[in-house]
Amino acid sequence: MAESHGNSTAAWTGVGIILLATLITCIGVILGSPTLWIPGAVLVVVGVVAWIVLDKAGYGENGHRSKKGTSAVR
Template sequence: MVEDTGSHAAHGAAEHDGEIHEDHGHSVAAWTCVGILMIAALLISFGVAFGNHVLDIIGVVLIVVGVAAGIVLNKAGFGTASAPERQSAARESV
C-alpha cells in the first residue's frame, strides 16, 4: 500500500511553473467571429431547408461581416498574441 505524503501536489505545482500554455484562440476577436459565423450558418441552413433565398443572402453577408469583425478586433488588440510576441513575453518574465 502506498501512502500519499502530499509530495505529488508540491511536485505538480513546481512542474507547471516554467510552462507556457497556448490559449488556443480564446479571445474576444475569435469568439465574436465564431458567434457571427454560427448565426450565419444557421440562417443559411434555414434558407436552404425552407427555400428562402433572402435568408441565404443574409447568411452570406453575415459570413463576410463575421470574418471582418474578427480581423478588425484582432488588429484592435482583442485577439491573441502571435507566436513571436508570446516568446518574447516569456523571455522577459524569466
C-alpha cells in the same frame, strides 16, 4: 502551439457571428428562401471581417488587451 488556443474576444465574436450566419443560411436553403440565405451568407463575411478588425484592434490572441494579469513585478 499557442497557449490560449484561440480563446480571445476576437475569436469568440467572429465564431459566434459565423455560427449564427450559418444557421440562418441553412434554414434559408432548406426553406428555399433567398431572403434568408443571402443575408446569412453576407453575415458570414461580416463575421470574418469582425474577427480581423478586432484582432487588429488588440483583442486577438496576441493583442495587448488579451493579456491576463499585469507584467509588474511584485
